[in-house]
Amino acid sequence: MKGKQVLLTGGTGGLGLGVIPVILAQGAEVTIPYRNIKDVERLKSILSPTDFARLSFVPSNLEEEASVENLINHIGRVDVLIHLVGGFSMGKTHEYSFSSWKHELDINLNTTFLTCKYSLKKMLEHGYGRIVTVGSKAAVEPAGQFAAYSAAKAGVVALTQAIADETKGTNITANVVLPSVIDTPNNRKAMGAENADKWVKPESLAQIICFLGSEAAKDIRGAAIPVYGNI
C-alpha cells in the first residue's frame, strides 16, 4: 500500500486500533472520518506521536450522503477503502423496535453503500481500487436475536460481491471479511474475558484486511472470508 491513499472508516473503533499500525507500516496515507473529536484525542493518547502525525481526520457522519460525498471530495483520491464502520444490537424479532431495525441497516449496510459508491467513482476515474468491507459470521450463519444485524451484514456481503462483479476487467477489487467475535475492549466489557483467547485479535484481522487492500491481492474478487478464530 506504499503511497496509496487509504480511507479507513471506523478507524477510531476497537478493530480500527488494530488496523491503523498495519496500514501505516505498509507506507500508506490514511484518512479517518470521525464523529466525536474525543475519539481523535483518545487515538492521540494511544498511538505513537509519529504514527498519529501521519493520520488525517475529517469530521463526517457516514449515514448521511452529503457528508460522505464531502469527505471523499475532500480526500480527492481513494485508492483503498477499508470500511470498518458498523454497529450491533440484538433482540427477539417480535420485541425488536422498527427504529432499531432501521438503525442496524443504516449503520451497517447504508454506510457501506455510501462509502463504496463515492469511493468507486474516484477509483474508476483513476483505474485503481481496493475495497474491503466487514460483514460478520452472523451474515452467513444467522442466529436467534440477531435478525437485524444478520440481515444488514448479509446485505454488506451481497453489496460487496455485486461491486466485485461490476468491476471485473478493471484493477478494482472488492472483498468482505466475516469476523466472529473480535477481542475488543467493548466485547471484554460486555461478555467478560473468560473466552477472549478464542476470539480474533484486531491485529490478526488487520493483517487479512490489509492484504486484501494491497496491490498483491489484485486477483481476489468477491471473496467473503471467514475469520472466526477458534469460535
Ligand SMILES: NC(=O)c1ccc[n+]([C@@H]2O[C@H](COP(=O)([O-])OP(=O)(O)OC[C@H]3O[C@@H](n4cnc5c(N)ncnc54)[C@H](OP(=O)(O)O)[C@@H]3O)[C@@H](O)[C@H]2O)c1
Ligand atoms: N466487535 C466484534 O466482535 C465484531 C464481530 C463481527 C463483526 N464486527 C464488525 O467489525 C466492524 C468493527 O467493529 P468494532 O468492534 O471496531 O466496532 P466499534 O468499536 O463500535 O467501532 C465502530 C466505529 O464506527 C464508527 N461509526 C459508527 N457509526 C458511524 C457513522 N455514522 N459515521 C462515522 N463513523 C461511525 C464509530 O465511531 P463513533 O464513536 O462515532 O460511533 C467507531 O469508530 C463493524 O463493522 C462490526 O460490525 C465486529
